[in-house]
Amino acid sequence: MKKKFLGVALSVAMVASLLAGCGSSSDDSAATEAPATDATEAPAADGADATDAPAADEGNAASGDLIKVGIINNDPNESGYRTANVEDLKAKFTEANGYQASFAYSLKNEEQIASAQKMIQDGVDYLLLSAADTSGWDGVLKDAKDNGTKVILFDRTIDADESLYEASIVSDMNKEGETAVNWLADQKLDEYKIIHIQGVMGSAAQKGRSKALDDKVAAESTWSIVAQQTAEWNADKAQQIVQSVIDSKEKFNVIYAENDDMAKGAVAALDKANISHGVGKDVIVMGYDCNKWALEELLNQNWNYDGQCNPFQAQYIDEVIKKLEAGETIEEKTIVMDEKGFDATTITQDDVDTYGI
Amino acid sequence: MGKTKTEKSGFSFSAILRNQLFIPIAALLLLALFNLIMDPSFYAIRLGENADGFKVLSGNLISILDMGSELAILAIGMTLVTAATGGQDISVGATIAIAGSVILRVVCGGEQSVTEYKAPIIVALIIAIVVSMIFGAFNGMLVAIFNIQPMVATLILFTAGRSIAAWINNNTLPVVNVKSFGVFGNYIPGFPIPTPFIIAMICVLLIFLVLRFTTIGLYTQAVGINENSSRLNGINPIFIKFLTFVILGICVAVAALIKVSRISTINYSVVAKDIEMDAILAVALGGNALSGGKFNMTASIIGAYVIQFLTTTLYKFKVQSDALPAYKAVVVILLVVLSAPVVREKLTQLGAKMKANKKEVS
Numbered sequence: 001m002k003k004k005f006l007g008v009a010l011s012v013a014m015v016a017s018l019l020a021g022c023g024s025s026s027d028d029s030a031a032t033e034a035p036a037t038d039a040t041e042a043p044a045a046d047g048a049d050a051t052d053a054p055a056a057d058e059g060n061a062a063s064g065d066l067i068k069v070g071i072i073n074n075d076p077n078e079s080g081y082r083t084a085n086v087e088d089l090k091a092k093f094t095e096a097n098g099y100q101a102s103f104a105y106s107l108k109n110e111e112q113i114a115s116a117q118k119m120i121q122d123g124v125d126y127l128l129l130s131a132a133d134t135s136g137w138d139g140v141l142k143d144a145k146d147n148g149t150k151v152i153l154f155d156r157t158i159d160a161d162e163s164l165y166e167a168s169i170v171s172d173m174n175k176e177g178e179t180a181v182n183w184l185a186d187q188k189l190d191e192y193k194i195i196h197i198q199g200v201m202g203s204a205a206q207k208g209r210s211k212a213l214d215d216k217v218a219a220e221s222t223w224s225i226v227a228q229q230t231a232e233w234n235a236d237k238a239q240q241i242v243q244s245v246i247d248s249k250e251k252f253n254v255i256y257a258e259n260d261d262m263a264k265g266a267v268a269a270l271d272k273a274n275i276s277h278g279v280g281k282d283v284i285v286m287g288y289d290c291n292k293w294a295l296e297e298l299l300n301q302n303w304n305y306d307g308q309c310n311p312f313q314a315q316y317i318d319e320v321i322k323k324l325e326a327g328e329t330i331e332e333k334t335i336v337m338d339e340k341g342f343d344a345t346t347i348t349q350d351d352v353d354t355y356g357i
Numbered sequence: 358m359g360k361t362k363t364e365k366s367g368f369s370f371s372a373i374l375r376n377q378l379f380i381p382i383a384a385l386l387l388l389a390l391f392n393l394i395m396d397p398s399f400y401a402i403r404l405g406e407n408a409d410g411f412k413v414l415s416g417n418l419i420s421i422l423d424m425g426s427e428l429a430i431l432a433i434g435m436t437l438v439t440a441a442t443g444g445q446d447i448s449v450g451a452t453i454a455i456a457g458s459v460i461l462r463v464v465c466g467g468e469q470s471v472t473e474y475k476a477p478i479i480v481a482l483i484i485a486i487v488v489s490m491i492f493g494a495f496n497g498m499l500v501a502i503f504n505i506q507p508m509v510a511t512l513i514l515f516t517a518g519r520s521i522a523a524w525i526n527n528n529t530l531p532v533v534n535v536k537s538f539g540v541f542g543n544y545i546p547g548f549p550i551p552t553p554f555i556i557a558m559i560c561v562l563l564i565f566l567v568l569r570f571t572t573i574g575l576y577t578q579a580v581g582i583n584e585n586s587s588r589l590n591g592i593n594p595i596f597i598k599f600l601t602f603v604i605l606g607i608c609v610a611v612a613a614l615i616k617v618s619r620i621s622t623i624n625y626s627v628v629a630k631d632i633e634m635d636a637i638l639a640v641a642l643g644g645n646a647l648s649g650g651k652f653n654m655t656a657s658i659i660g661a662y663v664i665q666f667l668t669t670t671l672y673k674f675k676v677q678s679d680a681l682p683a684y685k686a687v688v689v690i691l692l693v694v695l696s697a698p699v700v701r702e703k704l705t706q707l708g709a710k711m712k713a714n715k716k717e718v719s
Contacts, residue, residue, distance in 0.1 A: 077523035079626060080530050201679050229678045234627040235620045237678065240424055244672035247417045248398070261624050268620055271408040272543065273415060293470055293532040293622065 066100040067321065069093055069126045070119030070149075075107045080291055084357035085155065085311035089128075092314030109133035116140045120149050126321060129165075130155040141165065152320055154313040162333055166324060169316045171309055172336045173208020179341040180256075180286060180307045181212040187284065187304075189253065192223040195245055197238045197257040197266060198230040205309065206230070209258045209288060226252040233258075235265030242269035254284045260294035263287030263303065278302040279344045290342065292356030298344040299352055305344065310337045311357055380644040381659040388666050392417075392673075399673060404549060409536075414549045417669055425665030426553035427453075427612040430560050431632065432639040432661040434605030436652050437573075440581045441594075441601040442500055443649030444507025445637045449609055451518020452492050453629035456613035458522040459485040461623055464538070465531040472534045486610040492518075493606025494599065501598035515633075523625045532622045542619030553615045560611060561658055568654060577601060581649035631682065635664050638685055641692040 071093065076086040086105070093101035102124070104115035109132045119127060120143055127149050131137060134157065141164035144151050153168040184192070196213060199206035217223045227245050231237035238257060245252060246269060255270075255277070257263035263285055270277050270285075277283040279301040286305040287294050297303040316335055323330060342351060392399040402416035431449055438446050463484050466475030492514060499510035514521075541552050568574040579587040580594045588594055612632075617623050641647055642663055643656030664685070671681055694700055 075520075076528050077520050077625065079624075083528045227675060229672070229675070231678070232627065232630070233624070234630060235622075235624065236616065236628070239619065240420070240668070240672055241678065243420050243424075244417070244669060247401075247415065247420055248396075248673060249401075261620075261622075261627070264620050264622070268543070272413065274406045274408050276408075291530070293530075296470070 065098075066095060067098060067126065067325070068122075068124040069099055069101045069128055069321075070116070070122070070124040071101055071103045071128045072112050072115055072119070073103065073105050073130045074132055075105050080357055081289060081309060081311050085130075085313065088312045088314045089317075092318055097318075107132050109136055113137070113140050117143065120144050120147050123147070124149055127151045128317060129153050129158075131158045134159045138164070150324060152317055154317055155311075157334075165333070167320045167330045167333050167335055169313050169320070169335045169337060171339060173204050173309075174211060175208075175336070176205075176288065176307050176309060176339055176341075177209040177212030179339070180209070180288070180305060181216045183305055183341050183343065184254065184256070184284070184286065185216065189284075190222065192217075192220070192254055193226050193250075193252040194223065194254040194256050195226050195242055195252050195266070196228040197241060197255070197262045198228065199258040199262075200232045201230050205288070206258055209307075213256055226250050231257075231262045231265065233261060235261040235268075238262035238265035239269045242266040243272070246270075246273045246275070253282060254286070256286050258288055260287040260289045260291045260306065263294070264297075267297075267302070279304060290340075290355050290357055292352060295342060295347065295352040295356045298342055298347045299349065301344050303344060305341060307341045308339045308355060310339045313337065377644040377653040377656050378659070381642055381656050381663050384642065385659065385663050385666060388663065388670060392670060395674070399670075407544060409546065411544060411546050412549050413544050413551075417673060419551065421662060421665045421669050422554040423551035424553075424669070425662045426551075426557035427615050427629070428632065428635050428639060428665060429557045429658050429661040430608050430612045430615075431605075431636040432643075432657040433560060433564050433654065434601070434608035435636040436640050436643070436645060436654055436657040437577055437601040438507070438605050439637075439640050439645060439647060440649055440652040441577045441598045442507045443581060443647075444500070445633075445640075445647070446496060446511045446602065446605055447508055447633045447637075448492075448496060448511040448514035448518055449605070449612075449636055450629040450632045451514050451516075451522070452489055452606070452609045453613045453616060453632065454519045454522035454623070454625050455492060455525065456485040456489045456610040457617040457623045457628055458525040458625065459488045460614060460617055461531040461533065462525050464533055467527070468531065469529050470532045470534060474533075474535060474538075478538070482610065482614055485613060486607055489606040489610040489613070490603050491606070493602040493604075493609070497599035497602030500602065501595040519625045522623075526623075530622055530624060534621070538621055539618055542615050542617075553619075556611060556615060560608065564654060573597075573600070574652075574654075578651050582651070634682070634685065634689075636661075638689055638692075639664055641689065647692075 071089055073086055073089065074082055076083045090103070093099040102119060102122070104112070104119070106112050106115065112129075112132055113136065116127060116129065117140060120140070127144055129151060131153070137158045137160050141151055141160055145164060151165040153165055153170075155170065157168055157170060194213070194217070196210070198210055217225055227241060227250075229241045231241055238261070242255065242265070255263065255266045257266055264287075267277060267285055270283060275283055277285050284305070285303040286307070287303060288307040288309060290306050290308045294303065294306050298306055316337060320330060320335070340355065342355070399417050402414055402418055404412055404414055407413045435446065435449070438444070460481045463476050463481035464474055464478060465471045468475070496507075496511050496514065499505045499513070500507050503510075540546075541556065543552060544550075545552055545555075576587070576592050576597050579590070579592055580597045584594045612629070616629055637647070639661035640657050642660035643653060643658075645652045645657060667684065668681060671684065672678065
């Protein structure tokens with residue numbers, strides 16, 4: 001009895017959902033920005049699934065004229081980007097370089113705030129902060145100011161008054177997208193039929209990287225999107241999306257994936273169908289983030305382009321601190337990092353070693 | 358309503374309706390019909406060459422069999438866990454990350470990128486199976502011995518699992534640049550059927566042999582239906598519950614091998630993300646009560662492929678894929694509401710009333 005009812009209901013549900021799905025897909029063909037616009041500053045890199053790691057403080061013994069910095073970062077497990085970021089900071093802020101650093105990692109805002117308060121009480125000279133969440137920092141930053149601790153933001157911005165921090169060192173995702181799309185335009189293809197694989201909708205990286213492409217496709221008549229789907233940074237889903245396009249025998253010649261993992265998944269689908277990809281081949285493959293293995297794919301000419309999302313902020317932070325110590329003021333508080341785009345035809349082994357994360 | 362009508366039309370038809378397999382197969386047929394009407398080319402299957410020059414089958418149907426395999430394998434274990442404990446394991450996605458991480462750790466020997474195996478794959482797989490069984494045993498212990506709600510117990514690994522996975526490889530993302538590593542997620546050279554489907558069918562065969570020749574199926578149902586009476590009949594419910602989680606652990610390790618083999622690397626935060634929901638849905642779609650008791654393994658496995666059929670169909674018609682979970686959620690909600698005791702009671706009453714009316718009329 002129940003089962004039959006279940007069966008009937010289930011079937012109805014599936015068909016209904018399918019019909020609904022098709023309806024919606026037909027009338028919002030090109031507009032994809034809708035869900036992205038109202039989202040506030042979202043996690044920069046891959047989805048943050050990792051749990052919090054315990055706040056780890058290192059030796060607090062004040063010694064000589066070392067500059068005391070407290071570094072609050074997200075969990076290094078979060079993504080390859082974060083791992084590279086954490087290692088870069090650790091390598092820079094050493095006693096050999098004149099710093100005495102303490103570190104705290106968490107993906108939770110409140111734990112980060114607690115660590116920040118502790119660091120301020122410990123009397124650090126500089127508080128370096130990559131906030132888990134954009135809001136809730138005003139109180140802590142005011143405390144920091146009262147205690148004479150200078151705050152430098154890196155990687156992520158926060159919703160606080162500019163007077164509360166000295167500098168903010170960030171990636172410009174829009175620029176990343178523009179660099180990539182300009183590169184693609186320079187390839188001078190007769191026709192661009194693009195499979196656009198997006199990251200988690202609403203994340204800063206997705207918005208910036210999608211926007212440039214969407215704008216270009218809207219502006220150029222020879223550019224068209226064959227499929228535009230979010231694979232949520234997931235290689236598996238990207239593979240399915242591309243597979244589905246191949247199975248329906250649609251023609252395409254560009255894969256624009258918003259991170260390396262998804263590009264890799266897409267390439268797996270191409271390989272299965274014996275569609276050639278890379279330099280001088282049928283399909284152009286584009287990725288982001290500059291993972292070492294992805295740059296190696298470029299070096300082997302299996303992919304065409306990889307855009308950088310620069311995790312190496314330590315150098316910039318160091319410069320800011322040096323300036324402040326020398327009594328200079330930072331005029332432009334938002335410092336946008338240089339970010340490269342690598343072309344498979346020009347990339348070298350040095351680039352792989354230097355920029356691979 | 359519909360069902361009482363069909364009951365009238367004949368005994369054999371009502372027997373079909375009563376069969377548990379009716380639900381997933383009806384869903385499958387509906388999807389198949391939908392695709393047939395919308396675009397018959399959906400069913401085109403081609404024999405073409407892949408990049409390595411071997412003949413392989415391709416087409417939407419092949420993609421479904423291929424991509425649905427991990428889910429089918431997980432559905433096996435999830436069905437047993439559901440039947441025995443009346444709850445579900447929500448940590449399978451996270452434990453796939455762990456098992457996948459273990460496989461890569463062993464194969465790569467801790468290096469970030471390798472061009473030859475540091476250890477044979479079979480060793481990696483065995484270690485991964487053992488590790489997943491241990492994590493399964495951990496879940497099983499919490500559920501069986503400490504009597505914690507399965508969803509709550511497995512919430513622990515659900516949250517911690519992906520961090521553990523990252524920790525196993527020191528936060529690096531190892532890449533295996535060996536062609537033969539891709540065999541498990543792609544094709545065996547010279548064989549045109551996707552390997553994941555073959556692996557899934559081997560798992561299915563194994564579980565049917567186990568169910569056929571051991572008493573585990575019967576005992577699992579007995580524990581799920583009434584723990585106390587099964588204990589009085591000499592079955593150890595603690596052991597049975599424990600065992601189902603360990604079996605699920607094995608399924609997880611096999612699914613993890615396919616996952617990491619597909620792309621020869623791993624991303625801890627997204628690999629097999631939300632797969633637990635699909636696995637639970639496969640069990641529900643198979644008409645199995647999520648509150649435990651009797652189960653039908655075939656129905657669950659078909660259920661798994663139905664979900665992949667739905668996913669592939671949605672991709673095919675370019676439905677925004679971030680909306681995909683919403684479609685699945687609708688199905689889950691309906692299933693759960695319909696199997697709620699209150700609704701069941703009402704439906705039974707309604708059915709009885711209809712029958713009484715019918716008798717009066719005739």
